[in-house]
Structure formats: structure tokens, C-alpha cells
Amino acid sequence: MALVVPNAGELRLIDKKLKHALSTNENYILTLYSDNYTPDQAAVPGSFTEANFTSYAAKTLTRANWTAAITNGSSKAETSYSTTPQSWTCGTTGQTIYGYWVEGATVATCLWAEKFTT
Numbered sequence: 001m002a003l004v005v006p007n008a009g010e011l012r013l014i015d016k017k018l019k020h021a022l023s024t025n026e027n028y029i030l031t032l033y034s035d036n037y038t039p040d041q042a043a044v045p046g047s048f049t050e051a052n053f054t055s056y057a058a059k060t061l062t063r064a065n066w067t068a069a070i071t072n073g074s075s076k077a078e079t080s081y082s083t084t085p086q087s088w089t090c091g092t093t094g095q096t097i098y099g100y101w102v103e104g105a106t107v108a109t110c111l112w113a114e115k116f117t118t
Helices: 007-020
Strands: 028-033 059-061 099-104 110-115
Touching: 007 110
Parallel strands: none
Antiparallel strands: 028 059, 028 099, 099 110
16 A cells, blocks of 8 residues: 555645745654554544554654655655654554554644555
8 A cells, every 4th residue: 555645634744844844843643543444535533543552652753853855766755754663562452553644743634644555
């Protein structure tokens, strides 16, 4: 499954880059989901069922930890978060995780989402 940026997320991201980037430095929240939902252009945070396995908590992605954007071999821009992959350790009660979504920390808009392939 490819990463999906819903319509509302596209608008928010463009505003953040072009209009608000110098005055608003909102962090992002990385959240896992446990329902078999396929993200689409109408996705909102309420479209997903947040994971609730033992020891789970959503993670804050701070703006300073994003790498500088580069152009990859196919002339598309890309960036990554930190040099350490995000991970969770499950406690005594496990759960199937289907994917993740990212939303603004102060404005609950689904910025992007991805369903895992397996």
C-alpha cells in the first residue's frame, strides 16, 4: 500500500510549508491503527481505530528531527524522520496493526496515512 495524503492533509501541509511555516511549528503525532481500514482522500483521524495493545502510546514527531529533503533518483523529493526507526514494544496483550496515520499535534487533521502491506 502506498502512502496516502488525504485532501485535508494536502491543504494543511501546503499551508504549513507556504503560509505558516515561519510562525507555526506544530509537531506531528504518529499513531498506529488496528482496524483493516484502507486510507483514502476522505480520511480523518476518526476514520481509524487507534491501537490499544499493552504499553502502546502514540509518538510525537518533533519538527527538528526531520532530515533535510533531497531529490531521489526519480526526481521526487523525499525526507525521513530521525536516524532511528520508530518502534513499539508490546506488553502482555498483543494486537494486529494494519498501518499508521500522522496528524497535527494542535489541529487534528490527518496529514498522511499508510496501510502496511503485511
